[in-house]
Amino acid sequence: MGTLTGRTALVTGGSRGIGRGIAERLAREGARVAVHYGRDEASAKETVAAIERAGGQAFAIQALLGVAGDAEALWAAFDAHAEGVDILVNNAGTGGARKHIGDTAPEEFDEVFALNAKAPFFITKLGLERMREGGRIINISTGLSRRPMMPELISYAMSKGALDVFTATLAKEVGARGITVNAVAPGVVDTDMNAGWLRGEANKATWAAIAAASPLGKVAGVAEIADTVAFLASSDGRFVTGQWIDATGGALL
Template structure:
Protein backbone atom coordinates (compact mmCIF):
# COMPACT_ATOMS: atom_id res chain seq x y z
CA UNK A 1 0.00 0.00 0.00
CA UNK A 2 1.56 3.28 -1.13
CA UNK A 3 0.94 6.71 0.31
CA UNK A 4 -1.36 7.50 -2.62
CA UNK A 5 -3.30 4.24 -2.61
CA UNK A 6 -6.94 4.78 -3.51
CA UNK A 7 -6.16 8.05 -5.28
CA UNK A 8 -6.64 8.82 -8.97
CA UNK A 9 -4.18 11.12 -10.70
CA UNK A 10 -4.06 12.75 -14.12
CA UNK A 11 -0.78 13.89 -15.64
CA UNK A 12 -0.98 15.85 -18.87
CA UNK A 13 1.80 15.37 -21.39
CA UNK A 14 2.87 12.19 -19.64
CA UNK A 15 4.27 10.20 -22.56
CA UNK A 16 7.82 11.52 -22.15
CA UNK A 17 10.22 13.60 -20.11
CA UNK A 18 9.17 15.01 -16.76
CA UNK A 19 5.54 14.00 -17.34
CA UNK A 20 6.48 10.35 -17.76
CA UNK A 21 8.66 10.41 -14.66
CA UNK A 22 5.85 12.00 -12.64
CA UNK A 23 3.30 9.46 -13.86
CA UNK A 24 5.56 6.55 -12.96
CA UNK A 25 6.35 8.00 -9.53
CA UNK A 26 2.72 8.69 -8.61
CA UNK A 27 1.84 5.15 -9.70
CA UNK A 28 4.70 3.76 -7.62
CA UNK A 29 3.22 5.63 -4.65
CA UNK A 30 -0.09 3.84 -5.21
CA UNK A 31 -2.16 6.18 -7.38
CA UNK A 32 -4.07 5.05 -10.45
CA UNK A 33 -2.68 7.35 -13.12
CA UNK A 34 -4.19 8.77 -16.29
CA UNK A 35 -1.42 9.18 -18.84
CA UNK A 36 -2.48 11.95 -21.21
CA UNK A 37 -0.67 12.50 -24.48
CA UNK A 38 -1.12 14.59 -27.61
CA UNK A 39 0.91 12.83 -30.29
CA UNK A 40 2.95 9.77 -29.34
CA UNK A 41 0.51 7.00 -28.51
CA UNK A 42 3.23 4.35 -28.60
CA UNK A 43 5.24 6.19 -25.97
CA UNK A 44 2.14 6.64 -23.79
CA UNK A 45 1.39 2.93 -23.98
CA UNK A 46 4.99 2.25 -23.00
CA UNK A 47 4.44 4.35 -19.88
CA UNK A 48 1.32 2.39 -18.98
CA UNK A 49 3.11 -0.90 -19.59
CA UNK A 50 6.03 0.16 -17.40
CA UNK A 51 3.66 1.17 -14.60
CA UNK A 52 1.73 -2.09 -14.80
CA UNK A 53 4.91 -4.18 -14.86
CA UNK A 54 5.94 -2.42 -11.66
CA UNK A 55 2.63 -3.39 -10.07
CA UNK A 56 0.79 -0.12 -10.56
CA UNK A 57 -2.36 0.95 -12.38
CA UNK A 58 -2.61 3.34 -15.31
CA UNK A 59 -4.53 4.18 -18.46
CA UNK A 60 -3.66 6.38 -21.42
CA UNK A 61 -5.73 8.62 -23.64
CA UNK A 62 -5.12 11.22 -26.34
CA UNK A 63 -6.37 14.76 -26.77
CA UNK A 64 -4.72 17.75 -28.39
CA UNK A 65 -4.16 20.88 -26.34
CA UNK A 66 -4.07 24.43 -27.60
CA UNK A 67 -7.14 24.00 -29.79
CA UNK A 68 -10.78 25.09 -29.25
CA UNK A 69 -12.60 23.01 -26.62
CA UNK A 70 -9.44 21.13 -25.68
CA UNK A 71 -10.47 20.90 -22.02
CA UNK A 72 -13.91 19.56 -22.97
CA UNK A 73 -12.31 16.86 -25.10
CA UNK A 74 -9.78 15.97 -22.41
CA UNK A 75 -12.35 15.43 -19.69
CA UNK A 76 -14.66 13.52 -22.02
CA UNK A 77 -11.84 11.04 -22.60
CA UNK A 78 -10.83 10.93 -18.95
CA UNK A 79 -14.40 10.16 -17.90
CA UNK A 80 -14.27 6.94 -19.91
CA UNK A 81 -11.71 5.57 -17.45
CA UNK A 82 -12.41 7.20 -14.09
CA UNK A 83 -15.28 8.69 -12.11
CA UNK A 84 -13.34 11.24 -10.11
CA UNK A 85 -9.94 12.77 -9.53
CA UNK A 86 -7.65 13.45 -6.58
CA UNK A 87 -4.46 14.77 -8.17
CA UNK A 88 -4.15 16.92 -11.29
CA UNK A 89 -0.68 17.59 -12.66
CA UNK A 90 -0.63 20.18 -15.45
CA UNK A 91 2.64 19.21 -17.09
CA UNK A 92 2.01 19.47 -20.84
CA UNK A 93 3.66 22.43 -22.49
CA UNK A 94 5.53 23.71 -25.51
CA UNK A 95 8.64 25.85 -25.74
CA UNK A 96 9.70 28.83 -27.83
CA UNK A 97 13.31 29.91 -28.10
CA UNK A 98 13.84 33.22 -29.89
CA UNK A 99 14.77 36.82 -29.03
CA UNK A 100 11.74 39.08 -28.75
CA UNK A 101 12.28 40.66 -32.17
CA UNK A 102 12.05 37.25 -33.82
CA UNK A 103 8.95 35.89 -32.07
CA UNK A 104 6.07 35.42 -34.51
CA UNK A 105 2.54 36.14 -33.36
CA UNK A 106 1.28 32.74 -34.47
CA UNK A 107 3.95 31.02 -32.36
CA UNK A 108 3.22 33.27 -29.38
CA UNK A 109 -0.48 32.46 -29.58
CA UNK A 110 0.24 28.73 -29.79
CA UNK A 111 2.55 28.95 -26.78
CA UNK A 112 -0.05 30.64 -24.59
CA UNK A 113 -2.84 28.40 -25.86
CA UNK A 114 -1.00 25.29 -24.68
CA UNK A 115 0.90 26.59 -21.67
CA UNK A 116 -1.71 28.91 -20.12
CA UNK A 117 -5.17 28.63 -21.65
CA UNK A 118 -5.27 24.83 -21.67
CA UNK A 119 -4.40 24.35 -17.98
CA UNK A 120 -6.72 27.21 -17.00
CA UNK A 121 -9.74 25.52 -18.58
CA UNK A 122 -8.63 22.01 -17.65
CA UNK A 123 -8.73 23.16 -14.05
CA UNK A 124 -11.97 25.08 -14.50
CA UNK A 125 -13.81 22.16 -16.04
CA UNK A 126 -12.16 19.60 -13.78
CA UNK A 127 -13.28 21.15 -10.49
CA UNK A 128 -16.48 19.14 -10.48
CA UNK A 129 -14.43 15.96 -10.76
CA UNK A 130 -11.69 16.94 -8.32
CA UNK A 131 -12.51 15.67 -4.85
CA UNK A 132 -12.23 17.79 -1.74
CA UNK A 133 -8.70 17.79 -0.25
CA UNK A 134 -7.37 17.17 -3.75
CA UNK A 135 -4.16 18.43 -5.28
CA UNK A 136 -3.46 20.66 -8.27
CA UNK A 137 0.19 20.81 -9.29
CA UNK A 138 1.25 23.09 -12.12
CA UNK A 139 4.61 22.69 -13.83
CA UNK A 140 6.20 26.11 -14.01
CA UNK A 141 9.83 27.00 -14.74
CA UNK A 142 12.73 28.74 -13.08
CA UNK A 143 12.82 30.95 -16.18
CA UNK A 144 9.88 32.85 -14.67
CA UNK A 145 12.31 34.28 -12.07
CA UNK A 146 15.59 34.31 -14.03
CA UNK A 147 16.12 36.75 -16.89
CA UNK A 148 16.73 34.68 -20.04
CA UNK A 149 16.09 36.85 -23.10
CA UNK A 150 16.02 33.92 -25.55
CA UNK A 151 12.95 32.46 -23.85
CA UNK A 152 11.07 35.66 -23.01
CA UNK A 153 7.73 34.43 -24.37
CA UNK A 154 8.03 31.02 -22.70
CA UNK A 155 9.02 32.69 -19.41
CA UNK A 156 5.96 34.94 -19.62
CA UNK A 157 3.70 31.91 -20.04
CA UNK A 158 5.16 30.35 -16.90
CA UNK A 159 4.78 33.64 -15.06
CA UNK A 160 1.09 33.46 -15.88
CA UNK A 161 0.95 29.93 -14.46
CA UNK A 162 2.55 31.17 -11.25
CA UNK A 163 -0.10 33.87 -10.86
CA UNK A 164 -2.87 31.38 -11.62
CA UNK A 165 -1.44 29.08 -8.94
CA UNK A 166 -1.59 31.80 -6.30
CA UNK A 167 -5.12 32.83 -7.21
CA UNK A 168 -6.51 29.31 -7.26
CA UNK A 169 -4.86 28.41 -3.97
CA UNK A 170 -6.94 31.11 -2.30
CA UNK A 171 -10.10 30.25 -4.22
CA UNK A 172 -10.00 26.49 -3.57
CA UNK A 173 -8.80 26.52 0.03
CA UNK A 174 -12.35 26.19 1.44
CA UNK A 175 -12.49 22.74 -0.18
CA UNK A 176 -9.14 21.71 1.25
CA UNK A 177 -7.62 21.62 -2.25
CA UNK A 178 -4.00 22.68 -2.42
CA UNK A 179 -2.60 24.41 -5.49
CA UNK A 180 1.13 24.65 -6.00
CA UNK A 181 3.60 25.10 -8.84
CA UNK A 182 6.84 23.18 -9.24
CA UNK A 183 9.49 25.14 -11.11
CA UNK A 184 12.38 23.12 -12.57
CA UNK A 185 15.40 24.60 -14.26
CA UNK A 186 16.83 23.07 -17.41
CA UNK A 187 16.22 19.32 -17.45
CA UNK A 188 17.76 16.61 -19.60
CA UNK A 189 14.80 15.68 -21.83
CA UNK A 190 13.93 15.91 -25.51
CA UNK A 191 12.24 19.21 -24.65
CA UNK A 192 15.76 20.66 -24.70
CA UNK A 193 17.45 19.04 -27.74
CA UNK A 194 20.02 21.85 -27.88
CA UNK A 195 21.74 20.26 -24.88
CA UNK A 196 23.44 18.03 -27.44
CA UNK A 197 25.56 21.05 -28.44
CA UNK A 198 28.71 20.73 -26.28
CA UNK A 199 29.25 24.44 -25.66
CA UNK A 200 25.60 24.98 -24.72
CA UNK A 201 25.67 21.99 -22.40
CA UNK A 202 28.80 23.22 -20.67
CA UNK A 203 27.25 26.65 -20.22
CA UNK A 204 24.13 25.21 -18.58
CA UNK A 205 26.18 22.97 -16.31
CA UNK A 206 27.98 26.04 -14.97
CA UNK A 207 24.68 27.82 -14.38
CA UNK A 208 23.36 25.33 -11.79
CA UNK A 209 24.88 25.44 -8.32
CA UNK A 210 25.56 21.71 -8.43
CA UNK A 211 27.46 21.95 -11.69
CA UNK A 212 25.32 19.55 -13.68
CA UNK A 213 22.09 19.31 -15.66
CA UNK A 214 19.00 17.97 -13.94
CA UNK A 215 17.23 14.75 -14.87
CA UNK A 216 13.49 14.13 -14.46
CA UNK A 217 14.32 12.08 -11.37
CA UNK A 218 15.56 15.29 -9.70
CA UNK A 219 12.12 16.84 -10.13
CA UNK A 220 9.61 14.10 -9.40
CA UNK A 221 10.33 13.77 -5.69
CA UNK A 222 9.02 17.27 -5.05
CA UNK A 223 5.93 16.64 -7.19
CA UNK A 224 5.24 13.43 -5.28
CA UNK A 225 5.62 15.20 -1.96
CA UNK A 226 3.24 18.00 -2.92
CA UNK A 227 0.74 15.36 -4.07
CA UNK A 228 0.84 13.61 -0.71
CA UNK A 229 -1.03 14.12 2.54
CA UNK A 230 2.20 15.37 4.10
CA UNK A 231 1.86 18.56 2.02
CA UNK A 232 -1.67 19.35 3.18
CA UNK A 233 -0.53 22.66 4.75
CA UNK A 234 1.38 23.85 1.69
CA UNK A 235 -0.54 25.84 -0.90
CA UNK A 236 -0.03 28.84 -3.17
CA UNK A 237 3.69 28.17 -3.44
CA UNK A 238 6.08 28.33 -6.39
CA UNK A 239 8.51 25.58 -5.41
CA UNK A 240 11.89 25.92 -7.06
CA UNK A 241 13.61 22.69 -8.05
CA UNK A 242 16.33 24.10 -10.27
CA UNK A 243 19.43 22.99 -8.41
CA UNK A 244 20.17 26.53 -7.39
CA UNK A 245 20.20 27.85 -10.94
CA UNK A 246 20.91 31.56 -11.08
CA UNK A 247 22.38 31.79 -7.57
CA UNK A 248 25.87 32.65 -8.76
CA UNK A 249 27.38 34.47 -11.69
CA UNK A 250 26.79 31.78 -14.32
CA UNK A 251 25.02 32.75 -17.53
CA UNK A 252 22.70 30.48 -19.52
Protein backbone atom coordinates (compact mmCIF):
# COMPACT_ATOMS: atom_id res chain seq x y z
CA MET A 1 0.00 0.00 0.00
CA GLY A 2 1.14 3.52 -0.78
CA THR A 3 1.32 6.36 1.69
CA LEU A 4 -1.85 7.90 0.21
CA THR A 5 -3.99 4.81 -0.29
CA GLY A 6 -7.64 5.63 0.32
CA ARG A 7 -7.13 9.38 -0.22
CA THR A 8 -8.68 11.50 -2.95
CA ALA A 9 -6.64 14.32 -4.49
CA LEU A 10 -7.42 17.20 -6.84
CA VAL A 11 -4.61 18.77 -8.86
CA THR A 12 -5.53 21.91 -10.78
CA GLY A 13 -3.70 22.23 -14.06
CA GLY A 14 -2.89 18.54 -13.70
CA SER A 15 -2.71 17.62 -17.36
CA ARG A 16 0.75 18.99 -18.21
CA GLY A 17 4.14 19.90 -16.81
CA ILE A 18 4.52 20.17 -13.06
CA GLY A 19 0.82 19.47 -12.54
CA ARG A 20 1.01 16.20 -14.44
CA GLY A 21 4.09 15.17 -12.50
CA ILE A 22 2.28 15.85 -9.23
CA ALA A 23 -0.83 13.96 -10.34
CA GLU A 24 1.19 10.92 -11.36
CA ARG A 25 3.27 11.00 -8.17
CA LEU A 26 0.25 11.16 -5.88
CA ALA A 27 -1.39 8.35 -7.84
CA ARG A 28 1.71 6.17 -7.41
CA GLU A 29 1.28 6.60 -3.67
CA GLY A 30 -2.27 5.26 -3.92
CA ALA A 31 -4.37 8.41 -4.16
CA ARG A 32 -7.29 8.61 -6.53
CA VAL A 33 -6.52 11.77 -8.48
CA ALA A 34 -8.78 14.31 -10.16
CA VAL A 35 -6.78 15.72 -13.07
CA HIS A 36 -8.14 19.19 -13.78
CA TYR A 37 -7.68 20.92 -17.13
CA GLY A 38 -8.91 24.10 -18.70
CA ARG A 39 -8.76 23.55 -22.46
CA ASP A 40 -6.37 20.69 -23.25
CA GLU A 41 -8.66 17.68 -22.97
CA ALA A 42 -6.29 15.43 -24.90
CA SER A 43 -3.43 15.98 -22.44
CA ALA A 44 -5.74 15.41 -19.48
CA LYS A 45 -6.96 12.12 -20.93
CA GLU A 46 -3.38 11.05 -21.61
CA THR A 47 -2.41 11.85 -18.02
CA VAL A 48 -5.32 9.78 -16.72
CA ALA A 49 -4.40 6.95 -19.09
CA ALA A 50 -0.77 7.04 -17.95
CA ILE A 51 -1.85 6.84 -14.32
CA GLU A 52 -4.14 3.92 -15.05
CA ARG A 53 -1.46 2.09 -17.05
CA ALA A 54 0.75 2.34 -13.98
CA GLY A 55 -1.98 0.78 -11.85
CA GLY A 56 -3.37 4.00 -10.35
CA GLN A 57 -6.77 5.63 -10.30
CA ALA A 58 -7.65 8.98 -11.86
CA PHE A 59 -10.34 10.94 -13.64
CA ALA A 60 -10.31 14.15 -15.65
CA ILE A 61 -12.42 17.23 -14.88
CA GLN A 62 -12.74 20.42 -16.92
CA ALA A 63 -13.25 24.00 -15.80
CA LEU A 64 -11.85 27.28 -17.08
CA LEU A 65 -10.16 29.16 -14.24
CA GLY A 66 -9.75 32.89 -13.89
CA VAL A 67 -13.34 33.54 -15.00
CA ALA A 68 -16.58 34.14 -13.13
CA GLY A 69 -17.95 30.99 -11.48
CA ASP A 70 -14.73 29.03 -11.99
CA ALA A 71 -14.56 27.48 -8.51
CA GLU A 72 -18.19 26.43 -8.60
CA ALA A 73 -17.75 24.82 -12.02
CA LEU A 74 -14.63 22.97 -10.93
CA TRP A 75 -16.22 21.48 -7.82
CA ALA A 76 -19.41 20.58 -9.67
CA ALA A 77 -17.30 18.55 -12.09
CA PHE A 78 -15.40 16.99 -9.19
CA ASP A 79 -18.56 16.11 -7.25
CA ALA A 80 -19.81 14.09 -10.21
CA HIS A 81 -16.93 11.66 -9.63
CA ALA A 82 -16.10 11.71 -5.92
CA GLU A 83 -17.45 12.44 -2.46
CA GLY A 84 -15.02 14.51 -0.45
CA VAL A 85 -11.37 15.41 -0.94
CA ASP A 86 -8.25 14.85 1.13
CA ILE A 87 -5.56 16.65 -0.88
CA LEU A 88 -5.94 19.87 -2.85
CA VAL A 89 -3.02 21.04 -4.99
CA ASN A 90 -3.50 24.55 -6.39
CA ASN A 91 -1.09 24.26 -9.29
CA ALA A 92 -2.82 25.95 -12.24
CA GLY A 93 -1.38 29.34 -13.04
CA THR A 94 -0.07 31.70 -15.67
CA GLY A 95 3.03 33.79 -16.10
CA GLY A 96 0.97 36.34 -17.98
CA ALA A 97 2.44 38.80 -20.42
CA ARG A 98 6.18 39.32 -19.86
CA LYS A 99 6.05 43.08 -19.45
CA HIS A 100 7.63 45.69 -17.22
CA ILE A 101 5.34 47.84 -15.10
CA GLY A 102 5.29 50.66 -17.64
CA ASP A 103 3.97 48.37 -20.36
CA THR A 104 1.42 46.40 -18.30
CA ALA A 105 -2.24 47.09 -19.03
CA PRO A 106 -4.86 46.79 -16.24
CA GLU A 107 -6.56 43.86 -17.97
CA GLU A 108 -3.25 41.97 -18.20
CA PHE A 109 -2.62 42.51 -14.49
CA ASP A 110 -6.17 41.38 -13.65
CA GLU A 111 -5.81 38.23 -15.75
CA VAL A 112 -2.72 37.09 -13.83
CA PHE A 113 -4.27 37.74 -10.43
CA ALA A 114 -7.56 36.10 -11.44
CA LEU A 115 -5.83 32.81 -12.20
CA ASN A 116 -2.90 32.83 -9.76
CA ALA A 117 -4.53 34.31 -6.65
CA LYS A 118 -8.30 34.64 -6.88
CA ALA A 119 -8.97 31.17 -8.32
CA PRO A 120 -6.97 29.31 -5.62
CA PHE A 121 -8.67 31.40 -2.92
CA PHE A 122 -12.21 30.47 -3.96
CA ILE A 123 -11.34 26.92 -5.04
CA THR A 124 -9.97 26.39 -1.55
CA LYS A 125 -12.96 28.10 0.07
CA LEU A 126 -15.34 25.62 -1.55
CA GLY A 127 -12.87 22.78 -1.15
CA LEU A 128 -12.84 23.19 2.62
CA GLU A 129 -16.53 22.30 2.64
CA ARG A 130 -15.58 18.95 1.11
CA MET A 131 -12.22 18.34 2.79
CA ARG A 132 -11.98 15.62 5.38
CA GLU A 133 -10.21 16.06 8.71
CA GLY A 134 -6.43 15.85 8.37
CA GLY A 135 -6.50 17.11 4.80
CA ARG A 136 -3.69 18.77 2.87
CA ILE A 137 -3.67 21.99 0.86
CA ILE A 138 -0.55 22.62 -1.22
CA ASN A 139 -0.12 25.79 -3.26
CA ILE A 140 2.45 26.02 -6.04
CA SER A 141 4.31 29.31 -5.65
CA THR A 142 7.64 30.47 -7.13
CA GLY A 143 11.09 31.49 -5.99
CA LEU A 144 10.41 34.87 -7.60
CA SER A 145 7.99 35.78 -4.80
CA ARG A 146 10.95 35.92 -2.39
CA ARG A 147 13.66 37.13 -4.74
CA PRO A 148 12.12 39.10 -7.62
CA MET A 149 14.91 38.93 -10.17
CA MET A 150 12.83 39.45 -13.34
CA PRO A 151 11.13 42.87 -13.60
CA GLU A 152 9.26 41.69 -16.69
CA LEU A 153 7.40 39.20 -14.46
CA ILE A 154 6.35 41.72 -11.83
CA SER A 155 2.62 40.88 -12.04
CA TYR A 156 3.35 37.16 -11.81
CA ALA A 157 5.65 37.54 -8.80
CA MET A 158 3.11 39.77 -7.04
CA SER A 159 0.32 37.25 -7.59
CA LYS A 160 2.40 34.43 -6.15
CA GLY A 161 3.31 36.66 -3.21
CA ALA A 162 -0.41 36.96 -2.52
CA LEU A 163 -0.65 33.16 -2.67
CA ASP A 164 2.15 32.91 -0.10
CA VAL A 165 0.27 35.16 2.33
CA PHE A 166 -2.87 33.13 1.73
CA THR A 167 -0.94 29.97 2.58
CA ALA A 168 0.37 31.17 5.92
CA THR A 169 -2.85 32.85 7.00
CA LEU A 170 -5.12 29.94 6.07
CA ALA A 171 -2.89 27.51 7.96
CA LYS A 172 -3.80 29.29 11.19
CA GLU A 173 -7.52 29.01 10.46
CA VAL A 174 -7.80 25.35 9.50
CA GLY A 175 -5.22 23.80 11.80
CA ALA A 176 -7.87 22.84 14.34
CA ARG A 177 -9.22 20.39 11.76
CA GLY A 178 -5.79 18.82 11.33
CA ILE A 179 -5.50 20.36 7.86
CA THR A 180 -2.06 21.58 6.82
CA VAL A 181 -1.45 24.34 4.27
CA ASN A 182 1.90 24.84 2.59
CA ALA A 183 3.41 26.45 -0.50
CA VAL A 184 6.04 24.81 -2.69
CA ALA A 185 8.20 27.28 -4.62
CA PRO A 186 10.06 25.94 -7.68
CA GLY A 187 12.66 27.79 -9.67
CA VAL A 188 13.20 26.99 -13.34
CA VAL A 189 11.88 23.50 -14.09
CA ASP A 190 12.55 21.42 -17.19
CA THR A 191 9.04 21.05 -18.63
CA ASP A 192 7.66 20.95 -22.16
CA MET A 193 6.48 24.54 -21.70
CA ASN A 194 10.07 25.67 -21.10
CA ALA A 195 11.62 23.46 -23.74
CA GLY A 196 11.80 26.19 -26.38
CA TRP A 197 14.29 28.30 -24.45
CA LEU A 198 15.84 25.68 -22.15
CA ARG A 199 16.54 22.50 -24.11
CA GLY A 200 18.58 21.71 -27.16
CA GLU A 201 21.98 22.56 -28.57
CA ALA A 202 21.07 26.24 -29.10
CA ASN A 203 20.21 26.64 -25.41
CA LYS A 204 23.20 24.88 -23.86
CA ALA A 205 24.50 28.11 -22.32
CA THR A 206 21.13 28.89 -20.78
CA TRP A 207 20.86 25.37 -19.35
CA ALA A 208 24.35 25.66 -17.90
CA ALA A 209 23.58 29.03 -16.32
CA ILE A 210 20.39 27.73 -14.70
CA ALA A 211 22.21 24.66 -13.40
CA ALA A 212 25.07 26.77 -12.04
CA ALA A 213 22.63 28.89 -10.02
CA SER A 214 21.96 25.87 -7.79
CA PRO A 215 24.62 24.56 -5.40
CA LEU A 216 23.48 21.13 -6.56
CA GLY A 217 24.59 22.00 -10.10
CA LYS A 218 21.49 20.80 -11.92
CA VAL A 219 18.23 21.94 -13.45
CA ALA A 220 15.12 20.68 -11.69
CA GLY A 221 12.91 18.15 -13.37
CA VAL A 222 9.22 17.73 -12.64
CA ALA A 223 10.03 14.90 -10.21
CA GLU A 224 11.89 17.21 -7.84
CA ILE A 225 8.76 19.30 -7.36
CA ALA A 226 6.32 16.39 -7.35
CA ASP A 227 8.31 14.55 -4.68
CA THR A 228 8.23 17.61 -2.42
CA VAL A 229 4.46 17.82 -2.83
CA ALA A 230 4.09 14.10 -2.12
CA PHE A 231 5.98 14.50 1.15
CA LEU A 232 3.71 17.33 2.28
CA ALA A 233 0.63 15.33 1.24
CA SER A 234 1.70 12.28 3.24
CA SER A 235 1.48 11.59 6.95
CA ASP A 236 5.23 12.30 7.13
CA GLY A 237 4.40 15.97 6.50
CA ARG A 238 1.68 16.15 9.15
CA PHE A 239 3.52 18.65 11.38
CA VAL A 240 4.60 21.03 8.63
CA THR A 241 2.13 23.84 8.01
CA GLY A 242 2.06 27.49 7.00
CA GLN A 243 5.43 27.11 5.30
CA TRP A 244 6.96 28.37 2.08
CA ILE A 245 9.14 25.49 0.88
CA ASP A 246 12.08 26.55 -1.27
CA ALA A 247 12.26 23.99 -4.07
CA THR A 248 14.69 25.95 -6.24
CA GLY A 249 17.61 23.68 -5.44
CA GLY A 250 19.21 26.44 -3.41
CA ALA A 251 19.20 28.95 -6.27
CA LEU A 252 18.12 31.71 -3.89
CA LEU A 253 21.06 31.25 -1.54
